[in-house]
Amino acid sequence: MFLMNDENKKRSYKAQKVIDRLGKKLNRQMVGSLAACVHCGMCTDSCHYVLANPGDPTYAPAYKADKIRKIFKRHYDWTGSVLPSWVGAKSVFTDEELEELKDTAFGKCTNCRRCTINCPMGVDFATFNRMTRGLLVHVGIMPEGVEYVSKEQWEIGNQMGVLKEQYLETLEWQEEELQGEVNNPKAKIPIDKMNANIVYTINPREIKHDPRSILDAAKIFYAAKENWTMPSEGWDMTNFGLFSGDDDLGGAVAGRVYEKVEELKGKKLVMSECGHGYRSTRCEGPNWAKKDIKFEAESSVITMLNYIKEGKIHVDKSKNDSSYTFHDSCNNARSCGLTEEPRELLNYVVGDFREMYPNRAENFCCTGGGGAMSMSEYRPRRLQSAIVKAKQLEATGTKYVVTSCHNCVDGLNDVIKHYNLDMKVTQLVNLVSNALVI
Ligand code: SF4
Numbered sequence: 001m002f003l004m005n006d007e008n009k010k011r012s013y014k015a016q017k018v019i020d021r022l023g024k025k026l027n028r029q030m031v032g033s034l035a036a037c038v039h040c041g042m043c044t045d046s047c048h049y050v051l052a053n054p055g056d057p058t059y060a061p062a063y064k065a066d067k068i069r070k071i072f073k074r075h076y077d078w079t080g081s082v083l084p085s086w087v088g089a090k091s092v093f094t095d096e097e098l099e100e101l102k103d104t105a106f107g108k109c110t111n112c113r114r115c116t117i118n119c120p121m122g123v124d125f126a127t128f129n130r131m132t133r134g135l136l137v138h139v140g141i142m143p144e145g146v147e148y149v150s151k152e153q154w155e156i157g158n159q160m161g162v163l164k165e166q167y168l169e170t171l172e173w174q175e176e177e178l179q180g181e182v183n184n185p186k187a188k189i190p191i192d193k194m195n196a197n198i199v200y201t202i203n204p205r206e207i208k209h210d211p212r213s214i215l216d217a218a219k220i221f222y223a224a225k226e227n228w229t230m231p232s233e234g235w236d237m238t239n240f241g242l243f244s245g246d247d248d249l250g251g252a253v254a255g256r257v258y259e260k261v262e263e264l265k266g267k268k269l270v271m272s273e274c275g276h277g278y279r280s281t282r283c284e285g286p287n288w289a290k291k292d293i294k295f296e297a298e299s300s301v302i303t304m305l306n307y308i309k310e311g312k313i314h315v316d317k318s319k320n321d322s323s324y325t326f327h328d329s330c331n332n333a334r335s336c337g338l339t340e341e342p343r344e345l346l347n348y349v350v351g352d353f354r355e356m357y358p359n360r361a362e363n364f365c366c367t368g369g370g371g372a373m374s375m376s377e378y379r380p381r382r383l384q385s386a387i388v389k390a391k392q393l394e395a396t397g398t399k400y401v402v403t404s405c406h407n408c409v410d411g412l413n414d415v416i417k418h419y420n421l422d423m424k425v426t427q428l429v430n431l432v433s434n435a436l437v438i
């Protein structure tokens with residue numbers, strides 16, 4: 001449906017493709033969110049960008065949402081046909097305008113969904129901001145980092161370009177460490193074991209920068225006498241498709257994980273601590289990959305908690321004798337409801353746990369969400385907005401912030417460094433492993 005008054009204006013090839021693809025991406029959830037905003041402003045103060053940039057209206061969720069909403073109204077909503085200027089309907093014509101849209105969709109929002117849960121009309125801006133990113137990615141307009149990481153995940157199979165030999169060598173190295181730590185030369189990190197109870201998948205960051213977390217998980221599985229394995233392929237449970245808005249990438253990445261679990265006849269897929277990985281692989285992936293999942297899929301947080309509750313492992317919280325707060329990852333807490341289990345687990349393994357406020361579904365983003373850590377051009381903006389997180393962290397007065405997300409670990413480390421906080425970041429797997437009584 002194209003309208004008359006600006007039809008004579010020339011439109012770039014990319015702008016036309018974005019408009020056409022928008023029509024294909026509209027579903028009930030998307031249209032509901034695009035149509036329902038009454039511009040009441042109740043979501044405005046829920047956004048950390050707004051709080052960190054008082055007086056700049058371009059960060060307000062409704063303002064950002066209107067950038068794509070106006071195109072929807074102009075081309076796909078009847079109100080835009082009847083009263084285009086009244087409803088703010090406006091088309092897009094040039095690549096420069098698409099670049100401006102990119103600046104908003106990628107550079108002024110981490111898709112954290114805090115505004116979503118604070119909207120009385122049920123407008124899910126983060127969801128259609130992701131869609132907007134996908135429209136731009138489709139015509140090749142995206143931050144360089146997003147292009148680079150997406151390519152790595154498409155072509156090499158994981159988002160950090162880890163080669164198979166590097167992955168297997170790291171696991172072998174961690175297996176040797178495990179044998180030393182538990183004083184048993186027969187302790188194993190099994191690879192591609194058939195019919196295991198658990199197929200354990202990780203974030204490639206663990207191979208590249210944090211192999212200790214693989215060792216810690218292996219130690220916990222060892223202590224629980226678990227029948228587990230790690231896959232030689234399809235081991236990356238992260239998914240850049242969630243950040244880039246590319247459902248095809250999302251489906252391909254999640255599909256590789258599912259196929260490997262099926263090939264190994266694994267009973268349960270367990271994902272290490274990663275918010276967007278958990279959301280992508282457990283919740284969104286089956287839709288993107290158009291696949292029914294016949295096995296259970298759970299976060300390692302739940303696996304570890306159950307081990308303690310079922311008496312499969314024993315822990316001594318006095319081994320973690322510092323002070324700890326907990327940062328809820330946006331994807332875990334707001335999008336997947338994983339709020340109580342990490343706290344229950346934390347209380348088993350530390351003695352001094354202090355809540356951060358606000359918390360759970362109302363927690364603020366680490367500011368590195370939505371793939372922001374890969375978009376270096378927006379770093380100054382990200383760190384400016386991080387003042388909100390820095391104040392939250394500082395107010396807890398703790399020495400450690402615990403999180404169940406590798407992406408948040410990097411985001412929080414950046415905040416701590418930039419704002420000079422006396423604090424360290426750790427994850428539940430590290431604390432559980434340290435508290436183990438073997
Ligand atoms: S998104 Fe919701 S809360 Fe925000 S301005 Fe629109 S209706 Fe109000």
Ligand code: SF4
Nearest residue numbers: 047109110112113115
């Ligand atoms: S999703 Fe988060 S970052 Fe984006 S506008 Fe909403 S509150 Fe702000």
